Amino acid sequence: MSENNKPIRIGTRGSRLALWQTHFVAEKLRGAGLEVEIEIINTKGDIVLDRSLDKIGAKGVFTEELEEGLRANTIDIAVHSAKDLQSQIPEDLEILAFMEREQVNDVVISFDSQFSLEKEQIVVGTSSTRRRALLSRYYPNVIAAECRGNLQTRLQKLKDGQYDAILLAYAGVHRMQYNHLITEFLPTDKFVPAAGQGSIAIECAKSLPLPRKEALKACLDHEETHFCLLAERSFLRTMEGGCSIPSFALATKAGNEVSITGGVVSLDGQQMITDTLTAPSDEVIALGERLGNNILQMGGDKILADIRAARA
Numbered sequence: 628m629s630e631n632n633k634p635i636r637i638g639t640r641g642s643r644l645a646l647w648q649t650h651f652v653a654e655k656l657r658g659a660g661l662e663v664e665i666e667i668i669n670t671k672g673d674i675v676l677d678r679s680l681d682k683i684g685a686k687g688v689f690t691e692e693l694e695e696g697l698r699a700n701t702i703d704i705a706v707h708s709a710k711d712l713q714s715q716i717p718e719d720l721e722i723l724a725f726m727e728r729e730q731v732n733d734v735v736i737s738f739d740s741q742f743s744l745e746k747e748q749i750v751v752g753t754s755s756t757r758r759r760a761l762l763s764r765y766y767p768n769v770i771a772a773e774c775r776g777n778l779q780t781r782l783q784k785l786k787d788g789q790y791d792a793i794l795l796a797y798a799g800v801h802r803m804q805y806n807h808l809i810t811e812f813l814p815t816d817k818f819v820p821a822a823g824q825g826s827i828a829i830e831c832a833k834s835l836p837l838p839r840k841e842a843l844k845a846c847l848d849h850e851e852t853h854f855c856l857l858a859e860r861s862f863l864r865t866m867e868g869g870c871s872i873p874s875f876a877l878a879t880k881a882g883n884e885v886s887i888t889g890g891v892v893s894l895d896g897q898q899m900i901t902d903t904l905t906a907p908s909d910e911v912i913a914l915g916e917r918l919g920n921n922i923l924q925m926g927g928d929k930i931l932a933d934i935r936a937a938r939a
């Protein structure tokens with residue numbers, strides 16, 4: 628069997644969401660006539676569930692072990708939620724494809740179909756500092772509480788009555804078929820999503836043979852999403868923020884232009900800096916950098932310094 632006919636070995640985390648995403652990728656590849664094998668790899672983010680993500684601290688808590696597999700050539704590609712991928716990819720690896728993004732909103736999930744964020748004395752669980760900060764900003768009546776674990780764990784905590792509602796990314800809710808529990812779609816102009824939310828990223832070693840890379844990219848990459856994600860991730864790099872920083876960014880492409888809105892919010896939601904910029908789509912990296920530098924200069928640097936000081 629020639630090198631290019633060997634099955635594609637796909638590495639993935641073992642959570643139900645990760646497996647859904649991996650089977651989605653596998654089906655696309657099989658549809659293109661490629662053979663696939665799936666390898667489940669546990670990451671620190673899956674194992675350490677008793678601490679919030681910003682306290683685990685290390686970059687790439689959901690990716691490191693997968694990246695080791697790419698380096699050791701035990702897998703050919705790693706499937707990630709683009710949002711979970713650190714902004715700086717190691718020198719010897721690359722992102723081969725960003726798959727077509729689905730609806731990017733955050734949503735409210737509750738077992739009470741009458742639930743409203745306007746109510747008094749309600750407890751809402753979130754897993755991200757961004758959602759918690761935005762919740763505090765727009766709904767000071769709400770008590771924002773920490774809610775970690777995979778989607779099933781979070782839903783179980785909601786069912787157990789630890790919260791009146793939780794906030795999640797629509798993409799994960801949809802993939803896990805929990806749409807019936809959505810009580811509200813949060814608007815993206817207020818709850819601007821995290822960079823990369825809703826897209827699946829495919830990572831590989833730079834040394835993967837070119838014909839393999841080309842076949843995979845042709846099958847999995849979505850050009851419009853790719854341009855947008857490059858802009859958002861360039862912004863994230865400039866802000867030096869991973870998933871532990873309450874930054875947000877959403878790019879959209881119209882014709883040959885990409886527009887991006889992004890910024891940062893203080894942990895208590897009191898201060899927020901945002902800006903929107905537009906550029907031709909072949910300048911998305913510079914666009915994201917420009918947005919990041921604007922945000923830092925407009926006071927974002929102070930917000931980030933305060934967050935670092937609060938955690939130190």
Ligand SMILES: NCc1[nH]cc(CCC(=O)O)c1CC(=O)O
Nearest residue numbers: 708710795796798799824825826
């Ligand atoms: N950090 C966990 C995570 N990573 C990706 C998703 C959902 C899917 C996506 O945004 O692409 C989620 C769950 C959530 O944020 O509610």
